[in-house]
Amino acid sequence: xxxxxxxxxxxxxxxxxxxxxxxxxxxxILFSSVGFAAEKPLTLVTFIEKPLIDQxxxxxxxVVVTVIKELFRQANVAYTLRLxxxxxxxxxxxxxxxxxxxxxxxxQEREANYQWVSPxxxxxxxLYSHPDRPIELKTLEDARPHKLGxxxxxxxGEYLExxxxxxxxxxxxxxNARKLLKNRIDLWVSDTESAKFLIKHERLSLSAPExxxxxxxxxxxCNLAVDSGVVKKxxxxxxxxxRNGDVEKIYKSLN
Amino acid sequence: xxxxCVRALKITFGFLxxxxxxxxxxxxxDTAAVNELVAEKWLKNEFNVSTLSPEEQMEEMRWFIxxxxxxxxxxxxxxxxxxxxxxxxxxxxxxxxxxxxxIHVVHELTGEDDVIxxxxxxxxxxxxxxxxxxxxxxxxxxHYRSGEAIALxxxxxxxxxxxxxxxxxxxxxxxxxxxxxxxxxLYQLPDQQFANLYWYRHDWFSRPELKKQFKTLxxxxxxxxxxxxxxxxxxxxxxxxxxxxxxxxxxxHMDYAxxxxxxxxxxxxxxxxxxxxxxxxxxxxxxxxxxxxRVIGCQPVGASVKRGGALDGPAAVYAVTKFVEWLDKYAxxxxxxxxxxxxxxxxxxxxxxxxxxxxxxxxxxxxxASLPIVNEDGTPKWRMAPSPHGAYWDEGMKxxxxxxxxxxxxxxxxxxxxxxxxxxxQFAVSKxxxxxxxxxxxxxxxxxxxxxxxMTEKAPYxxxxxxxxxxxxxxxxxxxxxxVPDYTRLSNYWWQFVSRAIEGQLTVAGAxxxxxxxxxxxxxxxxxxxxxxxxxxxNEIEPEDVWxxxxxxxxxxRNESPKGKTLSYDEAIRAWQ
Numbered sequence: 001x002x003x004x005x006x007x008x009x010x011x012x013x014x015x016x017x018x019x020x021x022x023x024x025x026x027x028x029i030l031f032s033s034v035g036f037a038a039e040k041p042l043t044l045v046t047f048i049e050k051p052l053i054d055q056x057x058x059x060x061x062x063v064v065v066t067v068i069k070e071l072f073r074q075a076n077v078a079y080t081l082r083l084x085x086x087x088x089x090x091x092x093x094x095x096x097x098x099x100x101x102x103x104x105x106x107x108q109e110r111e112a113n114y115q116w117v118s119p120x121x122x123x124x125x126x127l128y129s130h131p132d133r134p135i136e137l138k139t140l141e142d143a144r145p146h147k148l149g150x151x152x153x154x155x156x157g158e159y160l161e162x163x164x165x166x167x168x169x170x171x172x173x174x175x176n177a178r179k180l181l182k183n184r185i186d187l188w189v190s191d192t193e194s195a196k197f198l199i200k201h202e203r204l205s206l207s208a209p210e211x212x213x214x215x216x217x218x219x220x221x222c223n224l225a226v227d228s229g230v231v232k233k234x235x236x237x238x239x240x241x242x243r244n245g246d247v248e249k250i251y252k253s254l255n
Numbered sequence: 256x257x258x259x260c261v262r263a264l265k266i267t268f269g270f271l272x273x274x275x276x277x278x279x280x281x282x283x284x285d286t287a288a289v290n291e292l293v294a295e296k297w298l299k300n301e302f303n304v305s306t307l308s309p310e311e312q313m314e315e316m317r318w319f320i321x322x323x324x325x326x327x328x329x330x331x332x333x334x335x336x337x338x339x340x341x342x343x344x345x346x347x348x349x350x351x352x353x354x355x356x357x358i359h360v361v362h363e364l365t366g367e368d369d370v371i372x373x374x375x376x377x378x379x380x381x382x383x384x385x386x387x388x389x390x391x392x393x394x395x396x397x398h399y400r401s402g403e404a405i406a407l408x409x410x411x412x413x414x415x416x417x418x419x420x421x422x423x424x425x426x427x428x429x430x431x432x433x434x435x436x437x438x439x440x441l442y443q444l445p446d447q448q449f450a451n452l453y454w455y456r457h458d459w460f461s462r463p464e465l466k467k468q469f470k471t472l473x474x475x476x477x478x479x480x481x482x483x484x485x486x487x488x489x490x491x492x493x494x495x496x497x498x499x500x501x502x503x504x505x506x507x508h509m510d511y512a513x514x515x516x517x518x519x520x521x522x523x524x525x526x527x528x529x530x531x532x533x534x535x536x537x538x539x540x541x542x543x544x545x546x547x548x549r550v551i552g553c554q555p556v557g558a559s560v561k562r563g564g565a566l567d568g569p570a571a572v573y574a575v576t577k578f579v580e581w582l583d584k585y586a587x588x589x590x591x592x593x594x595x596x597x598x599x600x601x602x603x604x605x606x607x608x609x610x611x612x613x614x615x616x617x618x619x620x621x622x623x624a625s626l627p628i629v630n631e632d633g634t635p636k637w638r639m640a641p642s643p644h645g646a647y648w649d650e651g652m653k654x655x656x657x658x659x660x661x662x663x664x665x666x667x668x669x670x671x672x673x674x675x676x677x678x679x680x681q682f683a684v685s686k687x688x689x690x691x692x693x694x695x696x697x698x699x700x701x702x703x704x705x706x707x708x709x710m711t712e713k714a715p716y717x718x719x720x721x722x723x724x725x726x727x728x729x730x731x732x733x734x735x736x737x738x739v740p741d742y743t744r745l746s747n748y749w750w751q752f753v754s755r756a757i758e759g760q761l762t763v764a765g766a767x768x769x770x771x772x773x774x775x776x777x778x779x780x781x782x783x784x785x786x787x788x789x790x791x792x793x794n795e796i797e798p799e800d801v802w803x804x805x806x807x808x809x810x811x812x813r814n815e816s817p818k819g820k821t822l823s824y825d826e827a828i829r830a831w832q
Contacts, residue, residue, distance in 0.1 A: 106369075106372060107365070107366060107369055108365075108366030108367070108368040108369050108515070108516055108517070109366070109515075111368060111515065111516050112514045112515050112516070112750070112754075118372070118376070119376055119380065122376070122380075122382055122384060138350050138353060138359075139345060139346055139349060139350055139361075139362075140345070141345070141346040159365075163364075211361070212330075212361065213361060213363070214363055215332065215334070215363065215373070215384055215385070217369075217372060217373055217376050217384075239379050239380075242379060242380035242381065242382070243379070243380070243381070247380075
């Protein structure tokens, strides 16, 4: 009896261990993403925009990703994170419950289509010319006769197109730098941080922008069906992170 | 010996200094002379109409050149909404200022909602996005409460005295009362103004056969509607009975209703004031304004009827019901999917008979001689006139909206950048520039410009704009006032809730009740969290019928279908005198 009792105790111990392991396994599965809140994890989608957003072995990285991770950690909201091309990321978020995309330009035209957490990034946008064909720009209007290069999904490209500028779209931002050097566009429209990085790392023979013409507030846009309480919590946390210097600290690490 | 050495050193040092300073002085003088030549060129070629003499204009330019000296070489950034006046500033005035002063200006244009969001972002994050904003005076209630914007009256007399144009002439600004807080301080400087007026096809309204047909059907003359009943009759007349003019389908009403922030402006830009939802008082009703927000002293106490507000009262429900009904019955089917900018282009097509609430910011775009709504001699086939009033409106109340986009400086802008931006702001509204800007954008800000001979000559081509701005009407059409404690936080509710009524998700009454509750809740949050001065303290809840029996707003149900009344054009604009 004793023997069997010990055996039983061992089995029970093993079972306990197993069940603890199982529970741990279940726990890991359920909360494999960062954040421990009870809500269903949000699916965050983003896109490569070096150096702000990059990837290591398929995993998103970069300062904007760091800001977002810190935001979700402080707000205690669970999430998963994926990379997609920008246009697809925006479409996916528009159409899919529980999706959020970052960092996209928040604009009046887009305002009603999403719930917003902003800003996650403030960008300045410049116009870059070919080194052999400088184009002097005093105001944005001076760029009107020229062919401008932007990328699909860029709010900046849409803004210029709406103003009647001649905009040609590439799949990704960096492709425009090459198009510029091959004289396929006259001016490359880019966020200045991305342009600075690409010029340096791809050793492009481009200099400073002819004109820094626009400032955008870039945000995380969430599908309208996402729990508005969660969005409010994230917004409150984001504002707090700006005010207490957390965001500035992360962005300073870029320089 | 030592003193001789020191003296020799001093002389040498002084000589060296002179060697450095004298050429610099020469350089500075040369640069100033070059800048003056540039200014002369701009005055001759571009800013060649002004209420100032050319000598006085040049004197202002010299002042700008001298005052800008410490800031030469800087690039400053400002932002405004995208209307003709600001396009002119961004493309022409900014360039002129840069060439004349050496301060480079990037004047960005974006949606009005974006301007507000960017201003809010700079306040919230402390990041210096822009050095100055052209921000609608609708935010005056927030600016004076929050302490985030510089009180310009203090700045001009103190820290900013050296960079304040001696000939700025604040009293010449017709909208200055819109940008003053209840504390009497000036928080913003008007840069452009436009009103929401009634717009109609004067040529169609003058056709004998249409006049006869209208009188037969409705029993009174076809003319400028004095009340909403007449507006509704005229809308029905053209859409349902006339249908076609000169072979073209025509519509008796035009509006827009796309779910978008600009839908909210339709309402917050005083739709409810035309209906008569608020109290008497100018520039805004007191104690209940046209947003339906009641104040006690300077403290907001509620938007819902149960707290003494009028946002979900009978007048507000009537106002939005008519908005939805007219859109469904009398507007082109496309109207529901248009926003502010898209709808602005519609009346130029020549198929709209009238619009109850038309932004005069679009005047310039309706004066092109190639348009079907302009006569061969360049005079318009259309007119603007006072907006008709709804069943709850009483004499002494505001009757519509006026936008006063105004220069706003934030305290968290670095002082040097703020000063340079203030120079540009004043340049854009200076008497040297403002008349030309008014002729281009038709959004007048100065009494001197509007009363000028140039504007008298222009008046026949502007369909009533000059007459409006020369009358007391410009005080009766007013912006959002100081009852609204935080425009940015509250304004989203308008489009978010009204769109639900338009899309049929909620009844109008249901949408207005929910909106009033949401606004009350937001104001309660402000009361709990913010450090606003004069922040909200909500009234206790009382039964709605108790409030509706009291005098003033919220008003009890009235006869919402009084007999239609119209006026001749001359009678209508006399109401402005």
